[in-house]
Amino acid sequence: MKYLVECLPRIGCTSIAVHANERPVVASLHPSTLELKTVSGDVSVSIPLPHNVDIKCSYEFKACGDRDYVLRLRNRNEDVVGNRELNKSRNFLMSLPEGKWGKKDLLDLGQFKLTCLCCGSAIIDAENCFKLNEMPSEFWMELMDYWHCHKPDEPTGACETGRYSAKQNSLNPCTKELLVGGSFLLANAGTFTGRVICDGNLLRCSKCNVTLGEKTKEQLYKIYKYNMKLSSLNGEECSFFPPENDIVFTILNHVKGNSARHILLKCEDKKVHVWIFAIDISVTLSDGAIIRNCMKVLYQEDVKVEGNHNIDDATVNHIPMKCFLAALDGVNTLLPKNNAKMGPWNVSYIPMVIE
Ligand SMILES: [Zn+2]
Ligand SMILES: [Zn+2]
Missing domain, CATH: 2.60.40.790 (Immunoglobulin-like)
Structure with a gap:
């Protein structure tokens, strides 16, 4: 049944x-x-x-x-x-927990280290990180842009005023300052000296050469959480970051920022059209598992742009895309036949914060 x-x-x-x-x-x-x-x-x-x-x-x-x-x-x-x-209007979205490996999680560990998932060498630890700051969400950054456009510039040093430099209109962390985003960490190149090498726009582990992230247009190093392992200093506690979180954050940023409901996810070898059909609902699946605060996602790989849908484009990475689709497909197979499909769409549910 x-x-x-x-x-x-x-x-x-x-x-x-x-x-x-x-x-x-x-x-x-x-x-x-x-x-x-x-x-x-x-x-x-x-x-x-x-x-x-x-x-x-x-x-x-x-x-x-x-x-x-x-x-x-x-x-x-x-x-x-x-x-x-x-759930009054969109306030709910703005007050979502920051998610796994947020600033609070990291501080709670006391001293922590983030190591390369592939070879275990240290990428971030107490030696190259003395300050943590939350990354403003994409939506928040848009507001900041707006705010700065409507306010005369004050003469300030970038670091005293915090993570947002009005002068450059961009993020400007100090060396050894880490900005913690939903699914990535951001710091300047100097923070990663000897640990990460830059190969074109790709960032690689200096020991095993595996890809860890990419350089942003502001020349900052953006390292994806799913390419690392987090552990406490004594190694007693350790955790991994589900790569599909990266896609969920991407989707939520589009929903928050543009009220988008249709998003075309693109990675190098795949395009998937997702339709965020409902947000913040709860379900029980055939295996008895309850998923709270999830999104109802309709998805299809056969992309059909149907007339007047407004579709946001989002370029995503291959590994998160693969894991995201596997998570959607896994839930989809648990649904009764009638609920698993809606016209050409596959139906699935995914938590808005994956632990
Ligand atoms: Zn490595
Ligand atoms: Zn791919």
């Missing part, structure tokens, strides 16, 4: 779609759990619900196609109100 629970907090509704040989019936309903069995009683399944539901409403599955059934439940009232306030 494949199922999908989709909780739409703003509508205050939880829908349960089931693909089964027989009509499912509700064996029991608790605010956070739904137990189903089939009419013959052969199959039973306990489904954790992403949000508490109102157990007083009537519950009967309606048939909607060949062996597809759907049940709609109301979310519990207090939760609906709470979510509406939480």
